[in-house]
Every structure is written in C-alpha cells, then in structure tokens.
Amino acid sequence: MESNIDSPLLTSKHIPENPHFAGEVEDIPPITGINDFFIQFGVESKKLWYLAGPAIFTTVCQYSLGAITQTFAGHVGTLDLAAFSIENSVIAGFSLGIMVGMGSALETLCGQAYGAGQIDMLGIYMQRSWIILFVTGLIMMFLYIFATPFLLLIGQTEAISHAAGKMALWMIPQLFAYAANYPIAKFLQAQSKIMVMSYISGAALVFHTLFSWLLMLKLGWGLWGGAVVLNLSWWFMVVAQMIYILSGTCGQAWSGFSWAAFSNLWGFVKLSFASAIMLCLETWYFMALILFAGYLKNAEIAVDALSICTNILGWAVMIAIGFNAAISVRVSNELGAAHPRTAKFSVVVVVVFSFIVGVLLAVLLGIFRHQYPAIFSSNLEVQQAVYALTPLLAACLIINNIQPALSGVAIGAGWQAAIAYINIACYYVFGVPLGLTLGFALNWGVKGIWIGMLTGTVVQTIILVWICVRTNWDKEASMAEERIRKWSGQQGVEVEQ
Structure with a gap:
C-alpha cells in the first residue's frame, strides 16, 4: 500500500537497496489483527537488532577504553587513580557529552536523507558536522588547559587537581578525536555500516588493553603511558574508519571533500546545539545526583554507595545507547522514505525490547542483591x-x-529542540527540587534525593510516550521531506527545528 505522502523527492526509485535499513519500497500495510502484528513485529525486530547488536558492542568497547586505563591507573598509585578518574569523568566526560550531543544532529539529517535516497548529501553533512565539532573542540580545549584551577574551584584537593590537570593537558588529542569520530559514526550508522565500526572498536580495545599494560606497568610510564595509549586508541578508530570510507565502500555517500560543507552552517549549528542541550541535560542529571549526595551528613558512605549504583547503571546504559542508535536510524530512514506507519511501528518494537531488557536486568539484580555489593566494596556499611x-x-x-x-x-524525527525544553522542565524544574526536598527537608537522605530525581525521569518518559502516541506520523514524514529539501539546497518550506 503506497504512502499518502505525494512527493517528487520520495519515490521508490530513490530508496537505497538495503534490506536491513532503508525502508521497504512500500510502507507496511495497516495492522488489522494479532497475526499481522506478530508478522510485522518479527520483520521489524530483525532490522532493529541488525543495528542494535553491533551498536551495543561498539558502545561497550569504546566505554571500556577509559575503564581499562582507569583499572591500570589503580595499579600505578592511589593519586594516579584519583587523577585519571577525575579527568575521565569530569573533564573528558563533560566534553564527551557535548561532542556526542552536537554530533547527534547528524543522525536526523543523514538518516532522513538516506531514507529518501539523497545519498550524495551524507558526506557533505558529515563535513559540516566536522567543522562545527572541531570549532567546539577549540572552545572546549580551554577547559583542558585550565583544568587545575577549575578543579580547585569546585573543591578538589590540591594534589588531585594538579595531577588531573596535567593528565587533562595530555588528553587534548582525545578531545579532537571525539570531534572527528562522532560525525563519522553517525555517517556510517545511517547507511547500516555498523559492523565495520564494531570490528574497529573491538580491535582498538584489544590493542588498548595490551599496550596499556605494557606502557603503564611493564615499562613504568604510569599515567603518561596511559594518556599515550588512550589518545592513540581513539585516533586509531578515527583513521581506520576514514580509510574504510575513502576506500570507496560508501559509494555516492562519499564523493570527496566539498566547499558545500561551509554553506548553511548557522542552521546546522542551531540543530547541533539543540541536540547537545537535549543529551547533556540528560547526562548531567545523574552527575548532579552524586554531587548532591556529597552534601549529606554521612557523605562518604552515601557517595560510595551511589558511585557503585551509577557504575552498574552505566554499563546497563550502554545497552540502552545501542537501542538509541538503532531506533534513531530506523525512524529517520523510514520518515525520509515516506513510510510513516513503518516508523511508528518501529517505535513500538524498540519500546517492547527496551522494557524486556530492563526487566531482565532488574530481575538479575534482585537475584544477586545479597552478593553484588561485596564485589565493589569490602566496607560493610557501604554494602548495606x-x-x-x-x-x-x-x-x-x-x-x-x-x-x-x-x-x-x-x-530520528528531529525533535531535539522540543525535547530539550521537556528535559529542563522534568529534570531541573521538577525532579531536582523534589529530590532536594525529600533528601534534605524531609531527611530521607540519599534515597530521597534519588526518588525525587527518578520521578523526574519517569515523568519525562511518560511525556515522551504520550508524544509518540499522539504524533501524526504522516505529518512527520512530510516534515522530513521538507527538511531534506532545506538541507540539500532545494526549494521548499523551511521546517522549524
């Protein structure tokens, strides 16, 4: 059954021939019964997991690079461990959130352009994103240069601040690797070329582990060795992915460097900034949870316990980020291909799988609730x-x-600006005040702070579900068409981002 969107841009001849990613030549027919539902659920599940599986593996590998260095830093010395932990979580973590956020604008544009068959625009979009992210890196570099006074300002000890500040200077190359890597990742994701990313990330993790042990412990280079290997690991991924792209495997998506990348930069900046705000507000929300716990009476125990919980949550979130990448590609591809029903159904499928995985993880946690605290701490009070x-x-x-x-x-749908406002309201107008009220005014302690802030996340999730249910997906497909026209330089009505 044909889509009811009548567009010269979005005809079947433009749809890329990729059975896993780009939409079908036709939109899925209306689902009229339980049998239809399960048939389409099976079809969409294969497409989702084709993306989500490698995306989860890639995310875990990249997340593990810093974790491996931190593990070896703990064998170098306590100050070294503290210095790297602070640099990795505060300085690099802050920068990473901004870089990933700024780069996520590319998911919307590349995904929708690919679905519509505007393949030649993907390389130009990636180059525009490089320009914006490298300029962002130049600005963020001042945080690295002045890391020591910044850490002293927020209350870190002098010894840790100076050691972490020195580490931050050594890690500046990693900052620009972030700027290069994330546009490449979104460019490849939009074309379903995720397996190559997982291979490269897996190889990087193996070499990173080996050379971290060699330089940091065997040769005694300490943190300097860790910085060298971590920088090289990130740049290895960037260079390997660029070799893959330049080898011609991406076809029309990469036709070389173009001056067209410098056109319409301001509009691209606005969408990138909205994306960064949306994701950073989410990232910083749970960083604030640990910060608030530091002001409680028994702060050391509270912070230690929360750190263990957020560490477990961090690994689980890697799975969620894989689903995040997969569904953003599915939705953007299908909207770009004028398949609103397929886009809507893909949302149903990802929510079902996300819920199932979350429940399974929660059940595992419940089964081992008496054992797992001892893995992270020998202190009985912390375990309790x-x-x-x-x-x-x-x-x-x-x-x-x-x-x-x-x-x-x-x-995937391009709602970044609207979601940023929702995040501000749910997290910082509702969740944080409620958490502080329960934790401090009502003396519920760390549990009260977390309940309040978790409530903010629940409210935000309910609103997002409501938006997805109420969305006119035919209209979203039409807006995707206009967005493609706008960013490809064709005449069309400008879509408000």
Missing part, C-alpha cells in the same frame, strides 16, 4: 547502603532502558 538502594537501582534499570530509546526516536 548499596543493598538499601537496590530497589531504586532496579527501577532505574527499567526506566533508563526505555528513556534512551525514546530519546533516539526524538533524534
């Missing part, structure tokens, strides 16, 4: 605090698997 927080952590595992998937829907 973690055990007390386990129900909240289990709830977080479910909610924080669904919420990133819905954020991926927002990115």
Whole structure:
C-alpha cells in the first residue's frame, strides 16, 4: 500500500537497496489483527537488532577504553587513580557529552536523507558536522588547559587537581578525536555500516588493553603511558574508519571533500546545539545526583554507595545507547522514505525490547542483591547502603532502558529542540527540587534525593510516550521531506527545528 505522502523527492526509485535499513519500497500495510502484528513485529525486530547488536558492542568497547586505563591507573598509585578518574569523568566526560550531543544532529539529517535516497548529501553533512565539532573542540580545549584551577574551584584537593590537570593537558588529542569520530559514526550508522565500526572498536580495545599494560606497568610510564595509549586508541578508530570510507565502500555517500560543507552552517549549528542541550541535560542529571549526595551528613558512605549504583547503571546504559542508535536510524530512514506507519511501528518494537531488557536486568539484580555489593566494596556499611538502594537501582534499570530509546526516536524525527525544553522542565524544574526536598527537608537522605530525581525521569518518559502516541506520523514524514529539501539546497518550506 503506497504512502499518502505525494512527493517528487520520495519515490521508490530513490530508496537505497538495503534490506536491513532503508525502508521497504512500500510502507507496511495497516495492522488489522494479532497475526499481522506478530508478522510485522518479527520483520521489524530483525532490522532493529541488525543495528542494535553491533551498536551495543561498539558502545561497550569504546566505554571500556577509559575503564581499562582507569583499572591500570589503580595499579600505578592511589593519586594516579584519583587523577585519571577525575579527568575521565569530569573533564573528558563533560566534553564527551557535548561532542556526542552536537554530533547527534547528524543522525536526523543523514538518516532522513538516506531514507529518501539523497545519498550524495551524507558526506557533505558529515563535513559540516566536522567543522562545527572541531570549532567546539577549540572552545572546549580551554577547559583542558585550565583544568587545575577549575578543579580547585569546585573543591578538589590540591594534589588531585594538579595531577588531573596535567593528565587533562595530555588528553587534548582525545578531545579532537571525539570531534572527528562522532560525525563519522553517525555517517556510517545511517547507511547500516555498523559492523565495520564494531570490528574497529573491538580491535582498538584489544590493542588498548595490551599496550596499556605494557606502557603503564611493564615499562613504568604510569599515567603518561596511559594518556599515550588512550589518545592513540581513539585516533586509531578515527583513521581506520576514514580509510574504510575513502576506500570507496560508501559509494555516492562519499564523493570527496566539498566547499558545500561551509554553506548553511548557522542552521546546522542551531540543530547541533539543540541536540547537545537535549543529551547533556540528560547526562548531567545523574552527575548532579552524586554531587548532591556529597552534601549529606554521612557523605562518604552515601557517595560510595551511589558511585557503585551509577557504575552498574552505566554499563546497563550502554545497552540502552545501542537501542538509541538503532531506533534513531530506523525512524529517520523510514520518515525520509515516506513510510510513516513503518516508523511508528518501529517505535513500538524498540519500546517492547527496551522494557524486556530492563526487566531482565532488574530481575538479575534482585537475584544477586545479597552478593553484588561485596564485589565493589569490602566496607560493610557501604554494602548495606548499596543493598538499601537496590530497589531504586532496579527501577532505574527499567526506566533508563526505555528513556534512551525514546530519546533516539526524538533524534530520528528531529525533535531535539522540543525535547530539550521537556528535559529542563522534568529534570531541573521538577525532579531536582523534589529530590532536594525529600533528601534534605524531609531527611530521607540519599534515597530521597534519588526518588525525587527518578520521578523526574519517569515523568519525562511518560511525556515522551504520550508524544509518540499522539504524533501524526504522516505529518512527520512530510516534515522530513521538507527538511531534506532545506538541507540539500532545494526549494521548499523551511521546517522549524
């Protein structure tokens, strides 16, 4: 059955011949019964997992690079461990959030352009994103240069601040690797070329582990060795992916460097900035949870317990980020191909799988609730605090698997600006004040802070579900067409981002 969108841009001859990614030549027919539902569910599940599986593996590998360096830093010395932890979580973590956010604008544009068959625009979009992210890197570099006074300002000890500040200077090359890597990742994701990213990330992790041990411990280079290997690992991924692109495997998507990348930069900046705000507000929200816990009476125990919980949550979120990447590509591809029903159904499928995975993780946590705290701490008081927080952590595992998937829907559809406002309202106008009230005014402690802030996430998730249910997906497909016209330089009505 043909889509009811009548567009000269979005005809079947433009649809890329890729059975896993780009939409079918026709939109899926209306689902009229349970049998139709399960047939289409099976078809969409294969497409989703074709993307999500390698995306999860890639994300875990890249997340593990810093974790491996941090592990070896703990064998170098306590100050070295503290210095790297602070640099990796505060300085690099802050920068990474901004870079990933700025780069996510490319998911919307590349995904929709690919679905519409505007393949030749993907390389130009990637180059525009490079320009914006490298300029962002130049601005963020000042945080690295002045890391020591910044850390002293926020209350870190002098010894840790100076050591972390020195580490930050050594890690400046990683900042620009972020700027190069994330546009490449979105460019490849939009074309379903995710397996090559997983191969490269897996190889990088193996070499990173080997050379980190060699330089940091065997040769005694310490943190300097760790910085060298971490920088090289990130640039290895960038160079390997660029070799893959330049080899001609991307066809029309990469036709070489073009001056067209410098056109319409301001509009691209606005969409990138909206994307960065949307994702950073989510990233910083749970960073604030640990910050607030530091002001409690028994702060050391509270912070240790929360750190263990957020560490577990961090690994689980890697799975959610895989779903986030997969659904953003599915939605953007199908809207670009004028397949609104397929786009809508893909949202249903990803929410079902995200919920199932979240429940499975929560059940595993419940089964091993008496054992897992001892893995992370030998302090009985900390173990008891973690055990007390386990129900909240289990709830977080479910909610924080669904919420990133819905954020991926927002990115695929191009709703970044609207979601940024929703995040501000749910997280910082509602969640934070409620958490502070429960934690401090009502003396519920760390549990109260977390309940309040988790409530903010629940409210945001409910709103995102409501938006997805109420969305006119035919209109979204039409808006995707106009967005493609706008960014490809064709005449058309400008879509408000």
